[in-house]
Amino acid sequence: MSAVAIRTPQQTPSVLRVVGERTSDARRGETTVVLPLRHAGPHEVCVRWEVRGPAHLPVVAVLGGISANRHVAASRTFAERGWWDAQGDARWLAAHRVVSIDWVGSDGTLDAPIDTADQAAALAAVLDVLGIDALDAIVGCSYGAMVGLAFATTHPARVRHLVAIAGAHRPHPFASAWRALQRNVVALGQLQCDEAQGLSLARQLAMLSYRTPEEFGARFDATPILDGGSARCASEAWLAERGAAWAQKTSATAFVRLSESIDLHEILPSSVRVPTTLVAFAEDRLVPPDDIRALAAGISAPVRLQVLHSPYGHDAFLKEPDAIAHVLARALDCCEEACA
Amino acid sequence: MSAVAIRTPQQTPSVLRVVGERTSDARRGETTVVLPLRHAGPHEVCVRWEVRGPAHLPVVAVLGGISANRHVAASRTFAERGWWDAQGDARWLAAHRVVSIDWVGSDGTLDAPIDTADQAAALAAVLDVLGIDALDAIVGCSYGAMVGLAFATTHPARVRHLVAIAGAHRPHPFASAWRALQRNVVALGQLQCDEAQGLSLARQLAMLSYRTPEEFGARFDATPILDGGSARCASEAWLAERGAAWAQKTSATAFVRLSESIDLHEILPSSVRVPTTLVAFAEDRLVPPDDIRALAAGISAPVRLQVLHSPYGHDAFLKEPDAIAHVLARALDCCEEACA
Structure with missing residues (x-):
């Protein structure tokens, strides 16, 4: 058991609790931070995080849908299956140091409008605690893709590549x-x-x-x-x-505030200045490929868009592990080359 | 005010009440009949009908969606707008004698499973009351298209042409x-x-x-x-x-039983032996065009399928009066020629 507290001028995250030794293959912690919620003003929240993999590997934040959590994949220290394990091939994670968080609001204790920029601020506070200046990549799916886009907008110096799967710059009015x-x-x-x-x-x-x-x-x-x-x-x-x-x-x-959070998501495509890989599913009825095409056209950095087919629609991000593994192999290789 | 009672061997419709003289341009009535409900056994129900236009014109049953009723269009006798008036061009109706019914179950007094074949039986009972041996055509939209298909299956000698708009032989599992x-x-x-x-x-x-x-x-x-x-x-x-x-x-x-009725709708395409015009909307998310194509392929009579485009999806049957008028002009001309 160890505790780390790091202060930054803007935010003052304080570590409540850390589970797992620095030497173990994964650690979990809870960090309190005053987040300047975009629609609800400053709120003290407790952000729960997990980090997995040795410090010398490239660092990736892996962010899932609104029902995902900080436990991305099993480790020796936390052996239960993670949400990425459940959806298929998690081998690529072994080549990375993986950071993730429980979504702010997911425990139901915060009854206020939260948006994706607030989640991005929570992720940044956790990176402060962990002493991570910049992520080699964010891999975000669905809600995680929106948070990744928000992070790339608000913290462009802290991420070198964004992979946003089945997420766009704004919600579609029908969705x-x-x-x-x-x-x-x-x-x-x-x-x-x-x-x-x-x-x-x-x-x-x-x-x-x-x-x-x-x-x-x-x-x-x-x-x-x-x-x-x-x-x-x-x-x-x-x-x-x-x-x-x-x-x-x-x-x-938790359901209402995270659902609402998707509707409050709004970023300007041109404000994304990080190299980005976007994935759309042609059959996605929630995040239409046309919206992701419009996002791709507006991003102010190198961008690659892949449109994949799947009978699972939006849930293809969970249900098509081979296609996703292929996208990640290409995107993260490219990212690692760029960082080498 | 006049009352007519007609007996047939299978069913015994009795006229409760008729509003409007035989000589007026439209009449309404209520007819009690014992319907052998396909899933709930014999039930005495009151079927409300309206007939509009002189007896020498071709007779068309006009059947709308689950929220439609017997009042298709305004007349001198019943001057309020009908549901077809509300959706656009009702001029074609002037060239026809128009029969319609309130859906069995729509008044909320029948809490039992009803299906489209039961509605077809109710329509047949009303035709008995009105002394109409056979309809020149049925024009059915959405739920009305399903009832038309059921009628063509159970009473093939009583209709010469069927126009089924945005309806198929079975519900889609997603819908x-x-x-x-x-x-x-x-x-x-x-x-x-x-x-x-x-x-x-x-x-x-x-x-x-x-x-x-x-x-x-x-x-x-x-x-x-x-x-x-x-x-x-x-x-x-x-x-x-x-x-x-x-x-x-x-x-x-009423809502629950009519909604359920759509899910209980099931006919064998090959059992439709009446010349049929089918209309599908490419953007219809409730009745996918592929299901209407499968129906067209199976019908045991001349069939014409038109697939139209509309941003209104399933509701195009209400929202695209020009396209529908065009389909009807062609379909009913053809029908009248065949009947001439």
Whole structure:
């Protein structure tokens, strides 16, 4: 057990707690910092982080979707599977020192508007604590891609390459409408004392936006089952199970504030001055490829855009490990060459 | 005021009430009939109908979406705008005798599974009452297209041409999932004593499935407004207004049973032995053009398929009056020639 406290002029992160020796293969910590939340003013928050891999390797921040957390992959010290392990090939991580955080707001204790720039400020505070001046790369997926874009805008000197998968510079108005209705469903459940069911339904609605008709057409029957005088569609049980599991581990406040955070995300493409690799999925109904094309056209640095096909739509970032591994091999090699 | 009662061997429709003289330009009536509901067994239901135009003109049943009713267009007798008037050019109706019905279940008094074949049986019972042996055509949009397809299957001798706009032989599993979640949102509202809000949210979710990202992208801003510590997306007020207006005029039972009815819709394309014109919208996210193509390929009669483009997606059947008028001019001319 060791504790480190580093001060910077703008922010004053203080380390609450660190688990894991400096010599172990991974460490976790909690850092309190006063974040100047863009829409809610200064708030003291506790940022939970994990770092994995030896200090001499290139440092990468790996940031996932809104339901991801600081535990990216298993290590000797923290042996449970991480979210990247769950989605496929995590071997590329072994060649890097990996930093990640639990999203600010994900524990449900902060009931205020949070945006992606606030998450970027939290990541910067953790880098201060860890003594990391600059990241060799950020690999961000979905919400993590938006946070990566925000970080590249607010801290351009602290990252050398950005890989943003299935994220754009702004939310699409149709996707925003979809999320707004999910938040209203949560509110209906909350006001009426059935928070779990409201959360479950909101998550199920979100699932539809993450997936595609192509997947559902191949996976589920068109004929419903009549059960107790009502029809149950073929996908209902699967959706309900996913919704209930999710509601059990998530607070309504966390869901609403992180969902809202996506809608508050807004950066100017030209303010991104870091070499960037963008990945879009042609079938993504949440982050349309056209929005990522517009972002690519506006970035003020070398940019490479890859548009991939997947029946999984937005969730391809989780469900297409081979394609993602290929993108990362190319992007991070390029980054490492640039840094060599 | 006049009353007519006609008996047929299978069904025994009895006329409850007729409004309007035989000599007036339009009449309305209510007919009780025992319908052998496909999933719920025999039920006595009251079918409300309207007929408009003189008896010597070609007879067309005009059937709209689940929120449509028997009042297709204004007449001298019933001067309020009908749902076809609201969507555009209703001049073609003047050349026809027009029959329509309120959907069985739309008044919320029948809490049992209803399907499109049951609606077709209700239409047939009304034709018995009106002394109409066979329709020159059915023009059905969305749910009305499904009912038209069911009628062509169960009563092939009673219709000479079918125009089915934005409807297929079965629901798509993704659209079914979307509807199932809407019904679950209604149930959340009902159980928790906020039926109006549950219905409103369900309708708003349905609206998203009727429209497209293209329309929302052109119509609404990406930046939300922060209002009392929460973000409100640009489309939220518009959606909420539509949802509330709809909840005010619809019962939860009607919504749930008609929504379910779409999921219970299932016909064998080869069982359609009536000349058919099909219209699909390329951007329709609820009834994908590929499903309508599969239907076209299977129909056992001359079939013409037109795929049209519209930023309104599924709602193009309401929002593209010129394109629809063009389709009808061609389809009904052809039908009238065939009948001449």
